[in-house]
Amino acid sequence: MDLFSTEKIANILPFDGVTNYHGLVLNKRQCEFYYEKLMETILFKNDEAIIFGKKIITKRKVAWYGTSEFSYTYSKITKKANFFTKELIELKDIVEKETGETFNSCLLNLYPSGAEGMAYHSDGEKMLKKNGAIASLSLGAERKFSFKHKKNKQRIDLILEKGSLLVMKEGTQTHWLHRLPPTKKVNSPRINLTFRTIEL
Numbered sequence: 699m700d701l702f703s704t705e706k707i708a709n710i711l712p713f714d715g716v717t718n719y720h721g722l723v724l725n726k727r728q729c730e731f732y733y734e735k736l737m738e739t740i741l742f743k744n745d746e747a748i749i750f751g752k753k754i755i756t757k758r759k760v761a762w763y764g765t766s767e768f769s770y771t772y773s774k775i776t777k778k779a780n781f782f783t784k785e786l787i788e789l790k791d792i793v794e795k796e797t798g799e800t801f802n803s804c805l806l807n808l809y810p811s812g813a814e815g816m817a818y819h820s821d822g823e824k825m826l827k828k829n830g831a832i833a834s835l836s837l838g839a840e841r842k843f844s845f846k847h848k849k850n851k852q853r854i855d856l857i858l859e860k861g862s863l864l865v866m867k868e869g870t871q872t873h874w875l876h877r878l879p880p881t882k883k884v885n886s887p888r889i890n891l892t893f894r895t896i897e898l
Contacts, residue, residue, distance in 0.1 A: 710854055714847065715870035723796050723835070724861035733837045733860075735785045736889055742808045758814045764803035768896055770825060779803060786891075789835060793893050797865050799831040801893035812839070812884030818846055818875040821866075827895040831867040836860055838888040846875045858890075 711717045724732070742759035762770055763786055764779035782790070786804055794800055809815070821832055836858040843864070845854040858864060866876070878890075 710856060711845065711870065711874065712852070712854075714873035715866070716868040717845070717870050717874075718797075718865045718867075719856060720796055720863040720865065722859060722861045723792060723863045724837075726861070729837055729861045732785055732789060733889060736806070736837065736891075737887075739783055739785065740806055740808075741780060742806070745807075756814070757810060758816070759808040759810075761806040761808075762803070763806070764896065766802075768803070768825075770803070770805070770896065789891060790893060793833045793835060793863060796863060797831060797833055799833065799865070799867075799895075801831075801833065801895055803894050803896050805892045805894065807890040807892070809839075809841070809878070809888045809890070811886065812841070812881040815880035816878040818844075818877040820848075820871045820875050821892075821894075825896050827897050829868050829872070830895045831865055832871075833893040834858070834864040834866070835891040835893070836862050836864075836888065837891070839884045839886045841878055841884060841888055842881065844877050844879055846877075848873055848875060 708718060709716050710719050740761045742761045745756040745758050745760045762777045762779045763782050765782060766779070767781070768779055770777050770779065782804070790801055790804065807816075837860050840857055840859050843856055843858050846852070
């Protein structure tokens with residue numbers, strides 16, 4: 699198990715994909731400003747998923763925004779995008795400048811505390827650009843994030859700090875799973891913004 703922290707790292711995956719940890723791209727003042735603004739303005743709702751034929755409602759809340767009102771389907775649930783807010787456009791511009799990528803949508807996740815997490819999965823929905831970049835920007839509580847190779851089960855762990863950016867691209871979704879493990883050590887909320895490209 700490898701645990702990465704604050705240093706800027708190129709590709710944290712040893713093979714079969716590219717995932718770049720850019721470190722902090724927002725300063726303390728920006729983190730506080732955008733965290734408060736997103737809490738005030740984003741239309742978060744409890745997430746829904748169909749698992750083994752049953753509809754599950756999670757404590758984790760989500761919101762879906764984009765450049766147009768396109769639909770996005772995952773876990774057999776279809777969501778319609780809201781239009782980007784002023785703050786989301788500003789954050790998208792920061793992420794695009796940092797990564798050299800372009801994005802047209804953002805799935806936001808709100809984890810009320812460390813008790814909420816996300817199980818191992820890969821983002822392979824058909825409407826996503828194949829092998830396209832997914833940029834994950836973190837605000838609020840720091841959390842551990844884990845990768846696991848689909849075949850040899852090798853695991854990579856890192857700490858996602860508030861204001862940090864992680865970019866998954868190329869073969870990452872094909873060969874690796876990722877998750878946000880729950881923890882009893884965190885009692886405060888975390889907002890995760892995942893900027894994506896939907897092929898229209």
